[in-house]
Amino acid sequence: MELSDKQIKVRLCDQYLQIVSKSMSPNISLEELCRVSKISHDRAKKIVPPNFVETFFFLKIYISKVDKEVLNDLKIELMDDDVSTVYDKILEGITIRFEAFFKHKRALQILSYGIDQRIEIFFKLLRENVYFMSNLLDIVENESENFLLNKIKSIALNFVFIKALEKFLKDESTEIDTTIRLVDKYLTEIEDLGFMLGIIKKQS
Numbered sequence: 001m002e003l004s005d006k007q008i009k010v011r012l013c014d015q016y017l018q019i020v021s022k023s024m025s026p027n028i029s030l031e032e033l034c035r036v037s038k039i040s041h042d043r044a045k046k047i048v049p050p051n052f053v054e055t056f057f058f059l060k061i062y063i064s065k066v067d068k069e070v071l072n073d074l075k076i077e078l079m080d081d082d083v084s085t086v087y088d089k090i091l092e093g094i095t096i097r098f099e100a101f102f103k104h105k106r107a108l109q110i111l112s113y114g115i116d117q118r119i120e121i122f123f124k125l126l127r128e129n130v131y132f133m134s135n136l137l138d139i140v141e142n143e144s145e146n147f148l149l150n151k152i153k154s155i156a157l158n159f160v161f162i163k164a165l166e167k168f169l170k171d172e173s174t175e176i177d178t179t180i181r182l183v184d185k186y187l188t189e190i191e192d193l194g195f196m197l198g199i200i201k202k203q204s
Helices: 005-023 030-037 041-045 057-077 086-102 105-111 115-141 147-170 177-193
Strands: none
Touching (some): 005 041, 005 057, 057 115, 086 105, 086 147, 115 147, 147 177
């Protein structure tokens, strides 16, 4: 059965990240990527932009795919959870997201090498991060919020994620514990600073 454009993008994306991890370089030709992925080069040229490395084309696809999976998994996990606090649920959601990113940590480190690239990636991730955090809040809070308040809280959580992501990309550890401790620390700091006072609480 012929693959859809979306399926081709996902397959190329998966192979791209694997090649980046092994080659330690983002400079991969579309021809090579198609050969490894067993995708028609002519078909791929109609889907993938010529400058896919500079536009972080596959990175955006990867993040979108991960976020949908993480949010779906979290929704199932928390469906019957009446014990955990909102704080605990938010921490769990961000933890699951970092655990997903951890699988391709080396590729993400290579793609974010150099301060200019890192800043560019962070800005490109900002929209996806706010979208993720907004949906995360919808899952963990189970209450209707006005749009403006939800946006403010999403931006605050995005600040926590970006701050932890920068450390995550620099950390050469083979464990994710350090990153999760930092997320917990940054969430607490934001609460203590009053940015999210009364919004995220460790105690019921």
